[in-house]
Amino acid sequence: MKNDKEFFNILDECLERILTGGETIEQCLASYPEHAAELEPLLQTALDAKETLEIAPRPEFKERARYQIFTELRDIEERKQRRFALFGWQPRWATATIAVLVLLMASGGTVAASGNSMPDQPLYPVKLTTERVRLALTPSTLGKAEYYAELVDRRVNEIVSMADKGKLKHMEKTTERLNNQLMAMTVLVGPAEGAPSVLTAPPAVPEAVPAPSEPVREAPAVLVAPEEPKPGVMMAPPPTRAGEPQKGKPEITIAPVKPVPEKAPVLAPAPAAIPKPEVEAGDGEEEDEEEILDKRARLRIILVENAKKHPEVLRAALLRAPESAKPALRRALEASNIEYEKLLQFLLEEEDKD
Amino acid sequence: MQDEESLVQRAKEHDEAALTQLYEENFDKIYRYTVLKIGDRTEAEDMTQQVFLKAFKSISGYRSKGRPFSSWLFRIAHNQVVDYWRKKSKRATVPLEETLVGSSSNPSSEAERKMDIESLVAATRRLTDMQREVISLRFAGGLSVVEVAKAMGKSEGAIKALQHSAIVSLRKIMATG
Numbered sequence: 001m002k003n004d005k006e007f008f009n010i011l012d013e014c015l016e017r018i019l020t021g022g023e024t025i026e027q028c029l030a031s032y033p034e035h036a037a038e039l040e041p042l043l044q045t046a047l048d049a050k051e052t053l054e055i056a057p058r059p060e061f062k063e064r065a066r067y068q069i070f071t072e073l074r075d076i077e078e079r080k081q082r083r084f085a086l087f088g089w090q091p092r093w094a095t096a097t098i099a100v101l102v103l104l105m106a107s108g109g110t111v112a113a114s115g116n117s118m119p120d121q122p123l124y125p126v127k128l129t130t131e132r133v134r135l136a137l138t139p140s141t142l143g144k145a146e147y148y149a150e151l152v153d154r155r156v157n158e159i160v161s162m163a164d165k166g167k168l169k170h171m172e173k174t175t176e177r178l179n180n181q182l183m184a185m186t187v188l189v190g191p192a193e194g195a196p197s198v199l200t201a202p203p204a205v206p207e208a209v210p211a212p213s214e215p216v217r218e219a220p221a222v223l224v225a226p227e228e229p230k231p232g233v234m235m236a237p238p239p240t241r242a243g244e245p246q247k248g249k250p251e252i253t254i255a256p257v258k259p260v261p262e263k264a265p266v267l268a269p270a271p272a273a274i275p276k277p278e279v280e281a282g283d284g285e286e287e288d289e290e291e292i293l294d295k296r297a298r299l300r301i302i303l304v305e306n307a308k309k310h311p312e313v314l315r316a317a318l319l320r321a322p323e324s325a326k327p328a329l330r331r332a333l334e335a336s337n338i339e340y341e342k343l344l345q346f347l348l349e350e351e352d353k354d
Numbered sequence: 355m356q357d358e359e360s361l362v363q364r365a366k367e368h369d370e371a372a373l374t375q376l377y378e379e380n381f382d383k384i385y386r387y388t389v390l391k392i393g394d395r396t397e398a399e400d401m402t403q404q405v406f407l408k409a410f411k412s413i414s415g416y417r418s419k420g421r422p423f424s425s426w427l428f429r430i431a432h433n434q435v436v437d438y439w440r441k442k443s444k445r446a447t448v449p450l451e452e453t454l455v456g457s458s459s460n461p462s463s464e465a466e467r468k469m470d471i472e473s474l475v476a477a478t479r480r481l482t483d484m485q486r487e488v489i490s491l492r493f494a495g496g497l498s499v500v501e502v503a504k505a506m507g508k509s510e511g512a513i514k515a516l517q518h519s520a521i522v523s524l525r526k527i528m529a530t531g
Contacts (some may be wrong), residue, residue, distance in 0.1 A: 008514035011521075012499050019493075042518070045525040050493045052470040057385045057399050065403040066377055070370065071409055077368060 010035055014043055019050055078169075083126060118161050119170035141188055142295050148185035149302045152336075155181060156310045159332050160317040163325045171328040178332055182339035189303065189343055302345060307340035360425050366414050373410055375493045380424050381406065384431050386494035391435040392485075393475040401438065425505035426494055432487075477527040485520035488513060 012030040025043045029036040057065075080090040114123035114130065131151055138144050154177035314333040321329055356491040364372035367388045384405050408430055416426060418507075440478075478486050503513045 008511070008518050012514050015517075016498070020498075042521045045435070045528065046493065046521050048470075048528075049489065049524065053390060054387050055386060055389060055471070056382050057395075057402065061399050062381055065381075065399070065406070065453065066374070067408060069407050070405065072366075072407060073373075076411065209476055214514055274397070286510045308431070315467055319486045327481070 007035065007038070011039065011042060014039060015046055016045060018047060101246050119158055119174050120162065120165065142292070142299065145185060145188040146295065146302065148188065148300050149299065151181050151308060152178060152185060152310070153306060156313055156332070156336070159329065160313055161318045163321045163329055166325060167323055168324055168328065171325060175328050175332040175335070179335040182335055186339045186342050189299070189346070227261055301348065303340075303343055307344055310336045310340070358423055358507065362413075362416065362418065363506060365410075372412075376423060377406055377410075380427055381483065383424060383495045384427050386496075387428060387431055387490050388435060389471070390432075390478060390490050390494040392438055393472075397438070401431070401434050405434055408434075421504045422497070422501050424497065425501060428491060428497075428505055437474065473528065477524055480527050481520055481523055484516050485523060488516045489520045489524065492517060 010032055014025075015026050017023040018025060024045065025040065028043065029040055030037060087220070114126035117123040117127050135144060135147060138147055155174055158174045159171055159178060162168075162174060309334060312338060313327060318326060318329045318333065361372050361375060365376055376406075379469055381402060385402045387397055388401045392398060392401070405427060409427055414421075418426075434499075466469065478489055481489065487506060488502060490504060491497045492499070499510055499513050499517065503510045506513065
């Protein structure tokens with residue numbers, strides 16, 4: 001037994017000297033001539049095994065794997081921070097609790113403070129939650145459309161702010177939100193399949209609007225946004241080109257990359273200043289007809305103003321943005337051009353009818 | 355060890371440079387270990403990536419207990435290998451010579467090496483679990499006997515004995531084919 005132990009030690013010592021010390025088998029055998037016959041084949045086998053295993057992964061794989069691992073780690077860290085920012089916990093069932101809290105604190109500090117927060121700030125999730133709650137609690141389609149117009153305005157400002165700070169990830173996400181909210185707004189304002197627009201029809205309870213008791217979701221899910229992303233919205237400009245009149249439709253001069261025409265504001269009676277959209281009471285009582293007409297007119301004004309302002313703001317941001325921020329800005333610009341073009345086209349048609 | 359401790363400490367605080375260093379120092383070792391255990395170089399690459407992803411995701415909970423960081427990685431790799439074989443046993447088996455096809459910029463040396471790795475992998479499959487683990491950690495993972503002992507929770511003497519018996523068996527298997 002003692003001899004065995006001694007031999008195991010000698011074998012291991014020789015292995016260390018050969019495998020990591022760079023010595024040869026002969027050098028090691030010379031140190032233990034009495035064990036040479038037994039040691040030699042074992043050392044040779046071990047050396048063969050070691051040499052056979054001198055393999056490495058493909059360098060490009062190793063590099064790609066590293067990139068993927070670190071990207072995933074960063075994503076996890078970001079998600080953690082976001083969750084932490086939003087109370088540190090947020091199981092799904094807590095959404096309802098948050099909604100109640102948000103309502104209770106509606107005039108309170110946190111919600112108020114979150115109002116001006118930007119996507120890279122800790123209170124931003126509170127801002128988004130507040131928006132979702134308010135949307136869910138706005139019963140009328142007209143009210144929702146007005147609120148979407150306000151949200152779109154916010155998203156544009158946030159995208160510009162993030163572009164100026166060079167925060168690409170936040171830009172991407174906000175652009176996605178902008179796109180969803182623009183589409184939701186278009187669906188509400190434009191004529192839905194077989195249904196009249198909120199700008200022309202009496203604001204009856206809309207089919208697309210969920211009851212307040214429905215779970216609060218991301219804006220596009222709450223409304224009747226298309227199930228699949230519209231390929232043209234994010235990827236390509238609309239088929240209609242600037243200056244090309246469409247058959248059977250009134251010619252408009254709004255192009256994806258051109259400012260909104262100056263004649264646009266005449267679409268609706270112009271009040272002295274653009275009033276800020278207000279949330280309707282939502283008590284289910286019928287509103288005064290005059291009030292409804294006022295709201296429609298106000299929504300028209302807001303849409304026309306935004307259709308002019310947003311592309312301008314985004315184009316200005318595009319000019320000063322770093323190269324890395326430009327693709328997301330272009331997407332935001334494209335989305336706003338496409339959706340506003342649809343809206344303005346619709347408004348022009350409505351005006352013709354009037 | 356002190357250096358590794360501070361490196362791991364920084365990695366636990368999500369220091370990307372420290373994580374990168376741990377990645378670079380250990381990736382090839384873990385890869386070789388998994389190749390020897392599963393005999394498939396492409397699968398071994400993916401598995402090695404998973405090992406690091408798992409390790410880095412849960413690094414904040416890592417406690418060294420006097421063991422090298424790599425022994426923790428080998429433990430994760432070992433568990434991955436066990437899972438791999440469990441899943442594999444439920445699927446159709448693939449001949450060893452097919453699974454050992456890897457990628458290389460030098461096809462001729464790759465062909466020569468393929469045969470070597472192939473027979474080595476086949477031979478180690480005929481060892482006992484303990485012997486195979488010692489050979490894998492020692493020759494593929496590059497751990498010393500002391501480190502293997504810590505990783506496997508055994509004495510140095512026991513590992514030296516296992517190392518000896520494993521090499522003797524390996525020689526016999528390789529000689530007889």
